Amino acid sequence: MPVQLAPTPDHVPLPTGFRAGGLHCGLKKNQQFDLGLLLADEPVPAAAIYTQNQLVGAHIAVCREHLAKGGGLVRAVLVNARNANCATGQQGIEDARMCCRELAQRLGCPTEQVLMASTGPIGAPLPKDRIITHLDELLARASRDGAMDFARAIMTTDTYPKALYAAGAAHSATGFCKGSGMIHPNMATMLGFLLTDGRIADAAATEALLRRVADRSFHRVTVDGDTSPNDTLFLLASAKGKADGLEATVTDLGQQLARMLAADGEGATRLCTIEVRGARSEAEATHVGRVIATSPLVKTAVAGRDPNWGRILSAAGRAGVAFPAEKARVWVGAADVYSGGKPHPENEPQAHRHLADDTLIVLGVDLAVGDAAADVWTCDFTRDYVQINADYRS
Amino acid sequence: MPVQLAPTPDHVPLPTGFRAGGLHCGLKKNQQFDLGLLLADEPVPAAAIYTQNQLVGAHIAVCREHLAKGGGLVRAVLVNARNANCATGQQGIEDARMCCRELAQRLGCPTEQVLMASTGPIGAPLPKDRIITHLDELLARASRDGAMDFARAIMTTDTYPKALYAAGAAHSATGFCKGSGMIHPNMATMLGFLLTDGRIADAAATEALLRRVADRSFHRVTVDGDTSPNDTLFLLASAKGKADGLEATVTDLGQQLARMLAADGEGATRLCTIEVRGARSEAEATHVGRVIATSPLVKTAVAGRDPNWGRILSAAGRAGVAFPAEKARVWVGAADVYSGGKPHPENEPQAHRHLADDTLIVLGVDLAVGDAAADVWTCDFTRDYVQINADYRS
Numbered sequence: 001m002p003v004q005l006a007p008t009p010d011h012v013p014l015p016t017g018f019r020a021g022g023l024h025c026g027l028k029k030n031q032q033f034d035l036g037l038l039l040a041d042e043p044v045p046a047a048a049i050y051t052q053n054q055l056v057g058a059h060i061a062v063c064r065e066h067l068a069k070g071g072g073l074v075r076a077v078l079v080n081a082r083n084a085n086c087a088t089g090q091q092g093i094e095d096a097r098m099c100c101r102e103l104a105q106r107l108g109c110p111t112e113q114v115l116m117a118s119t120g121p122i123g124a125p126l127p128k129d130r131i132i133t134h135l136d137e138l139l140a141r142a143s144r145d146g147a148m149d150f151a152r153a154i155m156t157t158d159t160y161p162k163a164l165y166a167a168g169a170a171h172s173a174t175g176f177c178k179g180s181g182m183i184h185p186n187m188a189t190m191l192g193f194l195l196t197d198g199r200i201a202d203a204a205a206t207e208a209l210l211r212r213v214a215d216r217s218f219h220r221v222t223v224d225g226d227t228s229p230n231d232t233l234f235l236l237a238s239a240k241g242k243a244d245g246l247e248a249t250v251t252d253l254g255q256q257l258a259r260m261l262a263a264d265g266e267g268a269t270r271l272c273t274i275e276v277r278g279a280r281s282e283a284e285a286t287h288v289g290r291v292i293a294t295s296p297l298v299k300t301a302v303a304g305r306d307p308n309w310g311r312i313l314s315a316a317g318r319a320g321v322a323f324p325a326e327k328a329r330v331w332v333g334a335a336d337v338y339s340g341g342k343p344h345p346e347n348e349p350q351a352h353r354h355l356a357d358d359t360l361i362v363l364g365v366d367l368a369v370g371d372a373a374a375d376v377w378t379c380d381f382t383r384d385y386v387q388i389n390a391d392y393r394s
Numbered sequence: 395m396p397v398q399l400a401p402t403p404d405h406v407p408l409p410t411g412f413r414a415g416g417l418h419c420g421l422k423k424n425q426q427f428d429l430g431l432l433l434a435d436e437p438v439p440a441a442a443i444y445t446q447n448q449l450v451g452a453h454i455a456v457c458r459e460h461l462a463k464g465g466g467l468v469r470a471v472l473v474n475a476r477n478a479n480c481a482t483g484q485q486g487i488e489d490a491r492m493c494c495r496e497l498a499q500r501l502g503c504p505t506e507q508v509l510m511a512s513t514g515p516i517g518a519p520l521p522k523d524r525i526i527t528h529l530d531e532l533l534a535r536a537s538r539d540g541a542m543d544f545a546r547a548i549m550t551t552d553t554y555p556k557a558l559y560a561a562g563a564a565h566s567a568t569g570f571c572k573g574s575g576m577i578h579p580n581m582a583t584m585l586g587f588l589l590t591d592g593r594i595a596d597a598a599a600t601e602a603l604l605r606r607v608a609d610r611s612f613h614r615v616t617v618d619g620d621t622s623p624n625d626t627l628f629l630l631a632s633a634k635g636k637a638d639g640l641e642a643t644v645t646d647l648g649q650q651l652a653r654m655l656a657a658d659g660e661g662a663t664r665l666c667t668i669e670v671r672g673a674r675s676e677a678e679a680t681h682v683g684r685v686i687a688t689s690p691l692v693k694t695a696v697a698g699r700d701p702n703w704g705r706i707l708s709a710a711g712r713a714g715v716a717f718p719a720e721k722a723r724v725w726v727g728a729a730d731v732y733s734g735g736k737p738h739p740e741n742e743p744q745a746h747r748h749l750a751d752d753t754l755i756v757l758g759v760d761l762a763v764g765d766a767a768a769d770v771w772t773c774d775f776t777r778d779y780v781q782i783n784a785d786y787r788s
Contacts, residue, residue, distance in 0.1 A: 015580060053708060053712050054710070054711035054712075054716065054719055055707050055708050055710075055711040083755070086704075087704065087719070087735070087736060089720070089735045089736055121704075122704040122708075123703075123704055123736070123737040123739075134753070228708060229711065235438060296690070296779075297783055300780050300783035300784045303780060303784045304783070310480075310481065310515075310517055312515040313449050314623055316449075317447040318447050319622065321448075322448065323448055325450075325481070338481070341480060342483055342517070345517075361694055381780060382784075383777040385694075386689075386694050386775060386779070387777060389690065389691055389695065390694045390695065390776075
């Protein structure tokens with residue numbers, strides 16, 4: 001059973017100035033939505049950050065090109081699922097450009113004000129005709145009420161659509177993402193979209209904000225340590241509100257979305273928050289958290305409901321960060337399972353109950369070398385993960 | 395079914411000057427051997443390399459101390475399974491020292507000429523009394539014919555004992571190891587022992603040789619990317635023969651043992667050789683190979699018999715090594731599945747047959763940026779791996 005942090009809402013609002021929509025254009029089976037659109041009423045400052053993989057999907061080249069040419073002003077983001085348009089050579093780039101151009105013509109804006117993102121299996125040509133022939137209908141459907149249609153259209157192996165709305169005093173933000181394997185720092189088969197009516201000075205400030213937000217949200221989640229060639233996170237700001245507190249609102253939204261990604265990791269039955277404390281720096285704490293969060297031994301222990309402090313401490317110990325193991329502390333939920341250089345088997349029943357009874361798991365380690373802290377999110381590693389990935393051609 | 399590269403031999407010879415033995419002292423169930431001994435007829439040059447984990451087993455502190463104090467001369471290595479003597483504090487170190495001292499007294503040698511290694515679950519005190527009360531019997535059993543008894547005594551979750559003999563023109567060597575999870579570069583729950591009658595100048599030369607051998611053998615194998623606090627590799631040279639070709643003999647022996655570790659990885663059904671070609675340096679090739687070899691997506695694809703070139707190329711692409719994806723080449727067995735910037739689905743049936751029918755699998759990638767190459771060994775990632783590690787308290 002996947003972990004769902006809250007029931008899927010019937011409706012998620014959009015910030016002022018945005019519309020969204022989705023439909024079935026013929027890429028997925030069973031009439032499931034597979035083409036989505038985010039639409040700004042007028043060109044708005046936007047930014048994107050991309051996978052660090054050497055292999056990149058065609059949409060990334062096109063997004064880079066369009067954002068540079070358009071000075072970071074964007075009217076629309078077109079998204080298709082079930083085809084990554086990756087390892088498709090120059091033809092793939094031309095196909096993505098053509099989809100953007102066709103949409104821009106219908107919007108009456110320059111081609112560079114349209115971005116695109118693709119997700120799904122790699123290596124097959126983009127069925128661009130199916131996409132283009134559905135653009136008129138997609139535009140007609142885009143509305144203030146279309147957030148959940150968009151969220152459904154971008155799903156691949158996700159078990160539920162991921163959309164959240166957050167309102168601050170002077171602005172609001174809506175975020176979308178899709179997972180659910182290959183989720184890892186520096187992006188993964190992860191598409192994320194953050195829309196806000198908060199005020200951001202320009203495209204450069206939008207990108208700077210997006211990088212800070214990602215460092216504390218999407219870059220702190222991992223399902224299996226693998227990344228994908230297509231991972232992209234977008235931020236669009238319609239600039240109608242005030243900027244006070246905007247970064248906090250968007251960071252919190254990003255963190256909630258990141259937790260949803262881990263919670264819906266392939267085969268997951270537990271959402272794990274790895275709490276690293278007592279590090280020399282936040283970057284060091286984050287690094288140690290990532291190593292623990294990618295350890296198959298830690299993740300299979302959670303799947304087995306085993307409060308295995310040894311695996312947690314050992315994973316921290318191979319992160320390349322010096323710390324005195326005899327002063328470190330390890331906890332599982334509220335139970336102290338290792339401290340003072342030795343385990344506390346008397347607390348393990350409590351730790352076991354946490355793993356067995358709760359779906360939101362906390363695994364913590366204090367390195368005892370400083371005051372910095374970071375949380376990293378992951379999920380347990382189950383037989384179902386193997387089954388899903390042995391059988392699925394990604 | 396684990397992969398066994400050759401039938402377990404009834405007998406493995408030992409190089410001149412060495413004896414070996416094993417017995418049941420009461421740590422494992424069912425009278426299985428759990429205490430092993432390697433014995434040199436006289437003190438011989440020896441070296442050891444250890445886990446890079448911040449958490450280290452007590453035996454490592456004692457080995458470092460004894461090798462330093464004794465100038466690298468060693469008479470015996472005592473090994474127990476089913477207890478790692480790790481996270482046992484100062485008492486653990488004193489327990490390991492006492493075991494060495496008791497054995498040294500019986501051998502009539504200085505305590506520092508005895509080394510020890512422990513493997514098994516961590517956090518429990520070493521049952522040193524059971525070990526010490528069996529030392530006389532262990533010494534009595536140690537013989538020129540005891541190699542397989544020793545190999546059995548060091549097993550933990552291994553499904554078969556791992557011992558190999560290699561003879562060069564002027565020297566011979568026997569190697570032992572035990573796995574089988576947490577196997578990764580920079581050592582893992584891995585104990586390895588290399589004995590040779592080849593001539594090595596002194597302990598410093600022994601250590602230098604051991605590091606070169608490990609870099610091309612045990613440091614190129616991974617089961618799950620995790621390392622353990624107890625990993626240690628020993629080399630003892632009885633110095634009765636000539637040194638010509640010794641490094642090649644011992645390197646080959648180490649590589650064969652490393653392949654056995656991967657082949658007997660927890661839940662493994664395939665031994666995978668990751669061939670990295672066209673890199674700028676051997677170190678770069680090894681690094682890319684390790685990233686591919688630890689990718690859960692690559693390893694589950696092999697478990698699913700899916701020649702998934704996209705996952706192989708994508709794993710290489712996140713290794714932090716720049717290469718042009720459009721010039722790279724990926725192969726599975728003899729089948730070219732990606733080159734010239736695009737996949738070759740017409741060759742996938744041949745690649746699938748290789749994965750389905752063979753147990754010794756080749757996955758290759760040419761980065762097209764240089765002439766350097768390296769092979770890395772791993773296994774597939776199956777539902778059984780998860781089952782074993784969800785249920786086993788390591």
